[in-house]
Amino acid sequence: MPEVYNWQLGRDMSYPYEAHYPEWQFAFVFNPNRCIGCQTCTMACKSTWTFSKGQELFWWNNVESKPFGGYPQNWDSKLLNMLEQANPGKQTWNISEREPENKPYGTFGGMTIFEAAEQRPGPDGPQAALGYLPTDDEWRHPNIHEDTAAGGESQSDGQYGGSAQLPEHKVWFFHLARICNHCTYPGCLASCPRQAIYKRPEDGIVLIDQSRCRGYRKCVEGCPYKKAMYRPTTRTSEKCVGCFPRIEGKDPTISPTGAPAETRCMAACVGKIRLQGLVKKNPDGTWADDPKNPLHYLIRQRQVALPLYPQFGTEPNGYYIPPRWVPRNYLIQMFGPGVDHAIEQYSCPDRELLAVLQLFRANQQIIFRYEIEEGPKVGELEVTMPSGETKVQELYNDTVLGFNKLGEEVVRVTIEEPTFERPAESHVNSI
Amino acid sequence: MEPSRGAFVPKVHPATRPVEPEDPMNLFAVEVPGDPELMLRLLVEEYARMGWGLDAQLALFRDPFYVAAHGLWLHYGEEALRRRLIAMLARVGIVRTKTTASVPPSERLVQIDLSAAAKGRADHA
Numbered sequence: 226m227p228e229v230y231n232w233q234l235g236r237d238m239s240y241p242y243e244a245h246y247p248e249w250q251f252a253f254v255f256n257p258n259r260c261i262g263c264q265t266c267t268m269a270c271k272s273t274w275t276f277s278k279g280q281e282l283f284w285w286n287n288v289e290s291k292p293f294g295g296y297p298q299n300w301d302s303k304l305l306n307m308l309e310q311a312n313p314g315k316q317t318w319n320i321s322e323r324e325p326e327n328k329p330y331g332t333f334g335g336m337t338i339f340e341a342a343e344q345r346p347g348p349d350g351p352q353a354a355l356g357y358l359p360t361d362d363e364w365r366h367p368n369i370h371e372d373t374a375a376g377g378e379s380q381s382d383g384q385y386g387g388s389a390q391l392p393e394h395k396v397w398f399f400h401l402a403r404i405c406n407h408c409t410y411p412g413c414l415a416s417c418p419r420q421a422i423y424k425r426p427e428d429g430i431v432l433i434d435q436s437r438c439r440g441y442r443k444c445v446e447g448c449p450y451k452k453a454m455y456r457p458t459t460r461t462s463e464k465c466v467g468c469f470p471r472i473e474g475k476d477p478t479i480s481p482t483g484a485p486a487e488t489r490c491m492a493a494c495v496g497k498i499r500l501q502g503l504v505k506k507n508p509d510g511t512w513a514d515d516p517k518n519p520l521h522y523l524i525r526q527r528q529v530a531l532p533l534y535p536q537f538g539t540e541p542n543g544y545y546i547p548p549r550w551v552p553r554n555y556l557i558q559m560f561g562p563g564v565d566h567a568i569e570q571y572s573c574p575d576r577e578l579l580a581v582l583q584l585f586r587a588n589q590q591i592i593f594r595y596e597i598e599e600g601p602k603v604g605e606l607e608v609t610m611p612s613g614e615t616k617v618q619e620l621y622n623d624t625v626l627g628f629n630k631l632g633e634e635v636v637r638v639t640i641e642e643p644t645f646e647r648p649a650e651s652h653v654n655s656i
Numbered sequence: 657m658e659p660s661r662g663a664f665v666p667k668v669h670p671a672t673r674p675v676e677p678e679d680p681m682n683l684f685a686v687e688v689p690g691d692p693e694l695m696l697r698l699l700v701e702e703y704a705r706m707g708w709g710l711d712a713q714l715a716l717f718r719d720p721f722y723v724a725a726h727g728l729w730l731h732y733g734e735e736a737l738r739r740r741l742i743a744m745l746a747r748v749g750i751v752r753t754k755t756t757a758s759v760p761p762s763e764r765l766v767q768i769d770l771s772a773a774a775k776g777r778a779d780h781a
Binding site: 259396639640646 | 688689690691692694695697698699701702703706709710716721722723724725727728730731742745746747748749750751752753754755756757758
């Protein structure tokens, strides 16, 4: 099997095909710290792409609440368990080998889904990628068993709804929004026996050629994130198309000058948790040095945003700012060993980071470059650090400017002086 | 015909049935220890950074649709949560931003002449 370099793992890994890289790569950063789980993104995608017969169970975009939610149910814990069985006790990271450019999270010493698959020969030889086919029941109820604050009438035993039996569970959970990660080394592409799946050279979006697909569902099995889905009415598999007409700047209302626009799910986000873009790639697959691209800044320079389950080995292009209140071991399993650094950075953002964070959902056009116009200091804020201690953050009246692919200014966001709401009853004599 | 008394099984509301361990659709969760106080502090801080004040945040916490925030509302109760929110917001401050989009409007947008439409309806009648 050919060897390819996976920078998220900090090492070479085996993959069924030789490495080929796109000129630009579709990528995004989600911030679960702010997600309220309103499902607006989910419905924006559904109403655009998957409203037809046979697509009833399709949620190309879904928001699940962790730790108990999942679509399909338990997709991540099932695969993690399979990997653990394939390589017991050795799915570990060596963080002493960190290098900023090539190994930002250290080196993963365990097995990826491609490497573990070689150990599981089936009747037709080994799988291309370790995976499983979810049952219909697991697809059917996208929100069942999610953490439920008010799932119905409270019973005498404190349970809600009767479908769940939970132990004494203190409240903590977070919403994990997910779409196809348009991976650099896609599990779905590796698994397809018909070579019907391809990665577009212009933007790295992974698509299924419907004329070649015969519905063998190997992609459904091989995608570790379970974002390829089978449609019984056409007997083919389908997946997120990355809203490619918008990425191509073909929407005349949003992109009157033809500049790329964000996908429907990104553009619809009311919580401003999403920032989507295209990152420039070098011919060898490394990220081109593009320091003023907001995604490059957040992912590569500051390492505030981390890949989802990097240990699967597909080099996903979706990145997440880890939710700060979640137990650290859980986060490290989900986002890799960069969690401590990311949370430290995000908890008390400096001037530039705070400005870039304002670009989330600021405009429907993709922001390729930002500039900051510096303003005077306007206040100090108390922020909570990961240890629970508090720290003072300085706030400046800075304005961040966003530019589209054509270099046109599309948005400017100014941070204003903070306000403080003080309870009237405790300040009777205050003005 | 009279139903057999021996075969009668009293109906139980589904929500009150005991959980059956062999039922594959039932969730048996593993507790992962967490800290609701930390979650509340950080959520309030995040929403305050987005420019949300006390009323907006309380409305979110009250709404059962937003399960994460509402879970904390259920955990603490309205009054205790309100007290906490007031104390936290007084400390962390509310950050607002001013956003100016500079994308020109599409030339395809056209003004519909409503008077002509109304005239057409009148003629038709």
